[in-house]
Amino acid sequence: MTRRSATLAVAGALIVALVAVASFFNLPYVVYSPGPVEDTLGEWNGQQVIRVDGADTFPTEGVLDLTTVGVTSADAELDLLTALRAWLDPDRAVVPRELVYPEGTTAEQSRQQNAAMLANSQQNAEVAALRKLGYDVPEKVVVDAVVEGAPADGVLEPGDVVVSVDGTPVAAPEDVVDAVTAHEPGETVQFVVDRDGEQLTEDITTIAADDDGRALVGFQPTPGFDLPVDIQIGIDDRIGGPSAGMIFAVAIYDTLTPGALLDGKHIAGTGEITADGEVGPIGGIQQKIAAANHDGAELFLAPASNCDEAVEGNNGDMRVVPVETLDDAVTTIESFVAGDTEDLASCPAS
Template sequence: MTRRSVTLSVAGALVVALVALASLLPVPYVVYSPGPMEDTLGEWNDAPVVQIQEGVETFETDGTLDLTTVGVTSADTELDLITVLRAWLDGDRAVVPRSTVYRDDETAEESREQSARQLARSQESAKVAALRELGYDVPERIVVVTVFEDSPADGVLEPGDVIVSVDGEDVAEPAEVAEIVQDREPGETVEFVLRRGDDEITVTAGTEPAEDDGRPLVGFAPDWGYEYPVEISIGIDERIGGPSAGMIFALAIYDTMTEEPLVAGTHIAGSGEITGNGEVGPIGGIQQKIAAAGQAGVELFLAPVANCDEAGEANGGDMQVTPVETLSDAIETIETFNNGDGASLPTC
């Protein structure tokens, strides 16, 4: 064997060894990929996705209104370099640092639970936004949404408690509750005046330091709660989670409760968080959602304004991608598109 042959053989063996090593070494990234879509005007488990209480008039819808999803590497899965490189070369997938998606110690079960809570909150906000758009009055109050196990709040506060005041201070926003608590020192107590059922009660809870930065925590999550004039339920695949379907849920409710079909035979999709006041917020994985919608033959995709720059780089084919800021914007956009004036709409 010549020296050249020996050199090539050694080099080839080294390349094979390096590739094998790279396939074994975990890297701190996760991959976003296009996920499945669900028609919110259709059915899930043989029942309409959107169901309105008996006695409230509803109307036939026409067309498809898809919520879009993104597949994300599970919290308990470590990716190797080869897998990440393949995803990086795929225009419909994205590679992002693991730390932007998961905590260092986050488990797959914790991630699923958080995603389910986000989905539930998005559905509540969607109901409120749609009902208000339809002219209903939907009173709101600050409530305890979650009480964390083994925290100082456990056994003191209960989900559904209405928060009236914190340490003698009236609160007007959920964020104000956290601000008052974080003005205390870890170990100090906090007094809450609550409405629980028909009773107004006063309770006291301790605080403990957060593991990451030592700020004082009581161990519960406050958020808006609502008094619904119309009961609405939303049934969807339990594997779907996160907050980003809120806008599409709101549009589906609105379409179901208005006499003239909104979607009107068109294939529409989109993604966006929504507040009870109808404001549409940014979401993750917009490029993968647009890619999935484009491949499915969607005609119009509604994207949050804040995601428009990213959306403009996505591979949506001939599909029109239009930015929206509010639920009212989204409704007007669909109406304009269905009237044949889609060219007048802004695009990403």
């Protein structure tokens, strides 16, 4: 064997050894990848994704995709080689683990949190769409969860509607928090709640919070709404998080209005939505743009506050347009379908 051959053999062996050792190193990062897309105007498991009872519905035409991000599972470790491959892939991203999974978060806790955020986004989408259509959708305060062993445990139940606190009607969760924390620990708070149509009056004695000593009774109030129309949204239960809210709202609006909003176009997007129709930022915008582009979408609706990040998105020929509200999303689609695109704003990626 020549000296050159020996050197190459040793170098090759060292590289193999380094690769083998690197595969055992776990890093405090996770990988974002383009995830699956779901057509919110289509079907899931043989049923329409958007199902409505109590109002007229109209035929839709086209594809309206919600986009997702694949993320390393909370119970999986990321090795160096996998991280390097992701770092070299323009459609993927390596991000610090604690930004996605706070320390101590289990896979089941992450799943439950994402499911809760999805349910909240669906509710907000329903309310935003109905309000855009002119429906009156009154707000209410609902008991979301009761802390085990707290004063409210066994007195209040998830799903109770909080009517008043100390005789004062409440309209938002903040009203409940302010009324309770106005007391000193050990004082009694009177709640009137509606449970399955029956009003109950309950007196609960407060205790001191561990962190700051404020008075509390131990339940989580959350916004609720009395919807005049029954809307059901059915999608793959592996999808979670709040980022499909804006697309859900557009799909509901299209389903409840005459004429096909998309007119056969393939459109995708992402964004949280409030009950008032405001579109908020999300994570993984670049991976969602790539997913939509790979699926053949022609237009991508992105939260305006994510627009700068979209510059790295693999959008191909797909146009990426920023939106701030549900109204923006609908008018953008209308303009795109009509071919009036000169005045449409674009994120840097388009």
